[in-house]
Amino acid sequence: MDFALSADEHAFAADVRRFLADHPPDRFPVDGMDAGYGSGAHSRAFLRALGERGWISLTWPRAFGGEGRPLMFRLVLFEELALAGAPFGPLAGCDQTAEAIIRDGSDRLRAELLPRIARGDATFWQGFSEPGAGSDLLSLETQASRDGDQWVIRGHKIWSSHAGISTHGLVLARTARGGRRQDGLTMFVVDNATAGMDIRPIRSLTGEVYHYEVFLDGVRVHRDWVLGREHEGWAQLLRGLDTDRFWGRFYKAPMLTRVLRRLVDYANTTVRDGGWLAHDAGVRRRLAAMATEIEVLRVLFYRIGWMLAEGLPTPYEAALAKVMADEAGQKLAALGLELLGPHAALPPSSPWAALAGEIQHLYLTTMGHTIAGGTSEVLRTTVATRGLGLPREPRART
Amino acid sequence: MDFRLSDQQRLLVTIARDFLDKQASTAVAPAGMPHERGLPADVWREMARLGWPGLLVPQALGGSGGSMLDVVLLVEEMGRACLGGPYVGSAVAATALLLRGDPRARQWLPAMALGERIVTLAVAEEGASFAPDSLAMAVDAPGRLEGVKLFVRDADVADTLIVAGRGAGGLNVALVPRDRAGVTVTAVALMSGENVFAVEFRNVAIDTSDLVGSPGRGLDLLRAALRAGALARAAEMVGAAQRVLELAVEHAKVRVQSGRPIGTFQAIQHACADLLRNVEGARWIVRSAAWNADCPDAGGADSRAADTAVATAKAWTGEACLAVARRAHQVFGAIGYCEEHPLHRFHKQILASSVDFGDASTHLETVAGAIGLAPDAV
Ligand SMILES: Cc1cc2nc3c(=O)[nH]c(=O)nc-3n(C[C@H](O)[C@H](O)[C@H](O)COP(=O)(O)OP(=O)(O)OC[C@H]3O[C@@H](n4cnc5c(N)ncnc54)[C@H](O)[C@@H]3O)c2cc1C
Numbered sequence: 001m002d003f004a005l006s007a008d009e010h011a012f013a014a015d016v017r018r019f020l021a022d023h024p025p026d027r028f029p030v031d032g033m034d035a036g037y038g039s040g041a042h043s044r045a046f047l048r049a050l051g052e053r054g055w056i057s058l059t060w061p062r063a064f065g066g067e068g069r070p071l072m073f074r075l076v077l078f079e080e081l082a083l084a085g086a087p088f089g090p091l092a093g094c095d096q097t098a099e100a101i102i103r104d105g106s107d108r109l110r111a112e113l114l115p116r117i118a119r120g121d122a123t124f125w126q127g128f129s130e131p132g133a134g135s136d137l138l139s140l141e142t143q144a145s146r147d148g149d150q151w152v153i154r155g156h157k158i159w160s161s162h163a164g165i166s167t168h169g170l171v172l173a174r175t176a177r178g179g180r181r182q183d184g185l186t187m188f189v190v191d192n193a194t195a196g197m198d199i200r201p202i203r204s205l206t207g208e209v210y211h212y213e214v215f216l217d218g219v220r221v222h223r224d225w226v227l228g229r230e231h232e233g234w235a236q237l238l239r240g241l242d243t244d245r246f247w248g249r250f251y252k253a254p255m256l257t258r259v260l261r262r263l264v265d266y267a268n269t270t271v272r273d274g275g276w277l278a279h280d281a282g283v284r285r286r287l288a289a290m291a292t293e294i295e296v297l298r299v300l301f302y303r304i305g306w307m308l309a310e311g312l313p314t315p316y317e318a319a320l321a322k323v324m325a326d327e328a329g330q331k332l333a334a335l336g337l338e339l340l341g342p343h344a345a346l347p348p349s350s351p352w353a354a355l356a357g358e359i360q361h362l363y364l365t366t367m368g369h370t371i372a373g374g375t376s377e378v379l380r381t382t383v384a385t386r387g388l389g390l391p392r393e394p395r396a397r398t
Numbered sequence: 399m400d401f402r403l404s405d406q407q408r409l410l411v412t413i414a415r416d417f418l419d420k421q422a423s424t425a426v427a428p429a430g431m432p433h434e435r436g437l438p439a440d441v442w443r444e445m446a447r448l449g450w451p452g453l454l455v456p457q458a459l460g461g462s463g464g465s466m467l468d469v470v471l472l473v474e475e476m477g478r479a480c481l482g483g484p485y486v487g488s489a490v491a492a493t494a495l496l497l498r499g500d501p502r503a504r505q506w507l508p509a510m511a512l513g514e515r516i517v518t519l520a521v522a523e524e525g526a527s528f529a530p531d532s533l534a535m536a537v538d539a540p541g542r543l544e545g546v547k548l549f550v551r552d553a554d555v556a557d558t559l560i561v562a563g564r565g566a567g568g569l570n571v572a573l574v575p576r577d578r579a580g581v582t583v584t585a586v587a588l589m590s591g592e593n594v595f596a597v598e599f600r601n602v603a604i605d606t607s608d609l610v611g612s613p614g615r616g617l618d619l620l621r622a623a624l625r626a627g628a629l630a631r632a633a634e635m636v637g638a639a640q641r642v643l644e645l646a647v648e649h650a651k652v653r654v655q656s657g658r659p660i661g662t663f664q665a666i667q668h669a670c671a672d673l674l675r676n677v678e679g680a681r682w683i684v685r686s687a688a689w690n691a692d693c694p695d696a697g698g699a700d701s702r703a704a705d706t707a708v709a710t711a712k713a714w715t716g717e718a719c720l721a722v723a724r725r726a727h728q729v730f731g732a733i734g735y736c737e738e739h740p741l742h743r744f745h746k747q748i749l750a751s752s753v754d755f756g757d758a759s760t761h762l763e764t765v766a767g768a769i770g771l772a773p774d775a776v
Contacts, residue, residue, distance in 0.1 A: 001467060002400040003686045072399065260769065268772045278772040288765035292714040296679040299686045303401045320675050377668070384667035387674055388647050391662045 003299070009076050012069075016055075016080035023049055025086035032089060032165045033208040036329070036365030037248060038082045038255030042089035042162055044120065051120030056094055064102050064114055071309040075250060075302065082251035083258055090123040090162070092247045096240055097124045097170065097189075104228035104236065109189060113168075125163035127171035127190070127214055128237065130156055135378050137172075138181040138234075142216065144173040144188065151175070151188065151226070153196075153219040161372075163212035164199045167192055170240075171216065176231050185233035189225045196220070206348070206364050245373055246304055246318040252325040253297040256332050259362065260290055262355055263336050272341055286335055293328050297321070316387030319379040326369040326376065333363035401682075403471065411471050417448065418479035437483035446513025451489040454497065454626075455511040459504065466494075466626060466688040470633035474681070477637025480740070480747050482592045484516045484552035486634065491627030491755070492517035492560055495571065495619050499610040503573065506558070517573075518556040519623055520547035520597050528756040529763070530562070530569060530620050535599075537563030537570040539606045539613065543580070543599035549754070553583045553595035560610070560623070561599070567614030572604050579603070590746040621701060625691050627755035628712040632684045635719040635751045638744045639680060642722050643673045645741065646729045653731075660729075669725050676718035680711075687711035702768070709756070709764035716752035716761075723748050 005013065025046065032042025050056050059074050060066020074095065081088050098117050101109050116122040133140040142155020153173050163169060169190045176184030192199065196219040202211040228236040264287060267277040277283050300321045307314050336359035337344040348357025348364075370376040384390045403411065421441055445451065453468055455461020469490055476485065493510060496503045496517070509515035525532050526548060535545040543561065553559065559574045559581070574581065580602035585593040611619055647670055650661030660666045690707035723745035727734045734741040752758070767773065 001402065001404075001685060001689055003689045005399065264770050268770070276772065279774050281774075284766040284771050284774070285759060285762045287771060288762040288769065289713065289717075291765050291769045292683075292710045292762075295710050296683045296714055299682045300679060302399055303682055306399050306401050320671070320678065323671075324675055324679070377664070380668040380671040381664060383671035383674060384661075388670050390647065390650055390667050390670060391659050393662050393664060393667075394658065 009072055012073055013076050013080050016077055020084045025084055028087055030087055032162050033210045035210060036362050038251035039089050039092060040085055041087040043087035046087045047090055047120035051118055056120055057118040065118055075305045078251045079254045082254035085258055093124045096243055096247060100227055100240060106224040108224040122168060123166040125160045125166040125169045127157040127160050127169045129159045131158050135375055142173040144175050149223050150220045153216045155216050157214040160212045160214050161210060163214055164201055172233050172237060182234040184231050186230050187227040187233040187236045188221050189227055190219060190221055194219050206361060242318050245322040248373055249322045249325045250301050252329055253294050253301060256294045256329060259332060263339055266355060277339060290332050297325055297328060316383045319382040323376045323379050329369060330366045333366045337363050407468060407471055411475060414472050414475035418475055442513060451513040452511030454493045455507050460508040461511040465692045466629055467692055470629055470684055470688040473630045473633040474637040477634035478641045480743050484555055486630040487518045487551040488516040490630040491519055491623045494626035495560060495623035498619050498622050503610040516552060516556045517558045517560060518550060518552045520550045520559045520561045522549045523547060527760060528624060529760050530617055533563050535563035537561055537572050538565050539604045539609050541604050543602040543604055545599055547597045550595045550597045553597055562620045565614050569616040569620060570613060571610045571616035571619050572608045573610060588750050590750045624755055625704060625708045628708050629688050629691060631751040631754050632712045632715040635715050635748045636680045636684055638748050639677045639719040639722040642726045642744050643677050646670060646673060646726045649730055666729055669729055673722050673725060676722050680715040680718045683711045683714055705764060706768040709761035712756060713758045713761035716758050719748045720752055
């Protein structure tokens with residue numbers, strides 16, 4: 001066993017830190033909300049800066065225009081960016097879409113999209129959930145029918161994060177009926193500019209727009225823009241979802257480390273009820289306990305990353321780590337609010353808000369983390385059945 | 399990074415599991431019947447034959463020159479079998495201390511590696527803390543020891559005690575034969591069925607030759623022992639919690655209520671998922687901390703980093719494994735309340751380990767300092 005980064009990985013981490021010092025993340029314009037996962041706000045400008053360095057395509061094979069670096073480098077990049085609070089919101093979505101296109105995309109999809117993704121010019125939203133299809137995603141009703149070389153999509157997606165500011169959606173639709181529910185689904189890459197797309201913002205609990213609702217009315221997509229095989233979208237989704245749980249949460253531990261550091265500074269410099277917060281035994285112990293939890297998360301996530309790099313199966317590990325990361329985030333945000341005392345109730349934008357309102361914002365956004373990407377309940381069931389072999393709950397007949 | 403066990407480590411674990419599965423029925427004291435001498439003598443002899451007491455000892459001194467990482471892998475298996483005894487105290491903590499001592503101290507190691515000599519640490523006092531700066535007993539050489547050390551393990555079978563205390567120029571660590579005049583040992587039973595001991599020192603003579611290391615320089619030695627002991631206890635908890643998890647999952651598969659296995663109920667599934675989370679988290683933070691403690695500079699300038707890694711692992715693991723035991727009680731229902739059922743033994747073993755070599759608050763205070771919280775105003 002070896003729990004340290006290699007010399008090459010260390011050197012790359014230093015490169016990333018140097019880049020961040022030369023390009024202070026807070027100078028980049030932001031175009032979409034920081035959803036609190038650890039990847040910061042959505043900033044096209046920052047994404048393009050990463051693209052210029054070749055860091056979006058860092059781990060793609062050279063044949064596809066990548067740098068061919070081992071997967072561990074992506075973890076290092078994510079960790080350094082998250083520690084610095086950089087606005088790399090869309091990056092994980094780009095990574096996963098590119099990975100799927102490289103693995104399963106048509107030649108045309110590869111030729112048209114990969115270079116744009118590598119430059120930071122293409123970003124993606126996920127069109128899975130529908131008003132009637134949340135945890136039970138298989139009850140989705142969006143349909144696509146064939147017309148020559150084209151598919152024509154009709155339906156209604158909801159909770160699509162950043163859909164209105166992305167360039168393309170990954171839309172899951174039913175393309176055949178009659179078999180099992182998981183058969184006959186297809187995953188489409190849909191350009192936002194296609195006729196028939198109606199993308200409407202939904203304001204979130206922070207007061208900002210994060211989600212969108214997307215109406216697809218006769219949206220035409222060429223067959224070449226199917227991701228993976230037609231009617232096999234479910235397999236495509238499962239592969240994507242599991243890595244989504246991993247990649248979409250890997251940066252949580254370093255982000256929480258950054259927030260913890262801010263809270264430590266706050267406790268060291270704040271007098272409450274006649275004493276320094278940092279001298280309060282309860283505060284010390286609870287911040288320290290959070291530090292231990294974050295360290296556990298970091299090790300577990302790196303272990304999964306290593307397993308993926310080794311090509312080992314991870315039937316439940318990402319689900320387990322995601323639940324843990326999201327609950328740890330909620331715990332730290334709640335502890336942070338408690339430290340803020342009466343300041344806790346101020347909105348993040350208030351001129352009185354301590355720590356620039358970051359803790360309140362984080363607290364609110366963490367409410368969504370245990371829902372998005374599979375609720376903690378559904379994922380605990382995954383861990384119990386796939387990780388421990390417990391028998392499945394009898395299903396209601398549908 | 400590499401999360402794979404080496405071939406040698408896999409072999410160590412396989413042999414340990416095989417051996418301990420066979421011993422489990424005899425080595426583990428039946429509930430309510432305290433061990434009289436730590437372990438049955440034949441089990442300890444067999445462990446010695448397998449080379450376990452010498453795992454940390456260099457080959458030149460008759461051991462196998464293993465690492466703390468090897469130790470936590472082995473001790474995890476011992477915890478899974480709920481095996482008590484002097485291994486952690488003598489073969490891990492005391493050994494880690496003597497390894498860093500002068501040649502006079504190291505001369506004890508060959509016999510310890512063979513399992514023929516048992517050495518134990520006497521640290522905590524009336525305040526029941528393992529934090530070095532909480533120690534009040536004076537240990538000066540030449541001088542006399544006066545006072546009581548509490549929660550000393552294995553004092554009934556130990557040949558020698560390692561006594562830590564305040565010296566004129568800093569912390570001192572002295573080796574005191576248990577049969578030296580003025581030393582009295584009194585057993586106190588733990589819930590787990592093991593004994594701990596109060597060791598009373600009345601006018602016990604200490605000579606400069608009893609000190610390990612030069613006068614006033616004992617802190618690093620003690621720290622090394624506390625790190626090793628805390629890691630081993632944490633590994634023991636991981637093993638015990640792993641066994642609890644296995645038992646709970648097995649129970650959830652076979653216990654039928656309302657016409658179906660209780661493991662089909664989400665309330666039970668989710669409880670079991672949380673047990674797995676805690677066990678895996680604990681296992682990997684302990685291994686990572688052991689790896690940190692093995693780093694070449696961990697004993698020197700950078701021992702703070704190793705102390706922090708170990709404190710992190712011990713604090714988190716203690717809470718996580720106790721939570722495993724408590725939650726498992728809920729999965730078992732009434733059967734887990736019985737003395738005959740193994741659950742409470744593992745629970746009590748975890749409880750005992752969680753407070754040995756520093757409880758959660760001691761370790762969390764170490765972490766609090768490491769993350770930069772300003773020191774408490776006195
Ligand atoms: C911040 C955020 C971002 C999101 N981004 C996207 C996105 O980009 N694209 C997208 O397609 N979707 C997105 N979603 C939607 C998300 O995938 C769904 O919210 C999620 O799958 C849960 O569905 P639901 O909200 O309809 O809740 P429901 O499924 O109605 O669940 C409500 C409650 O019932 C419980 N429950 C439901 N079924 C079960 C069961 N079988 N067993 C036990 N408990 C159950 C749930 O755990 C939950 O507590 C996002 C959601 C959030 C909050």
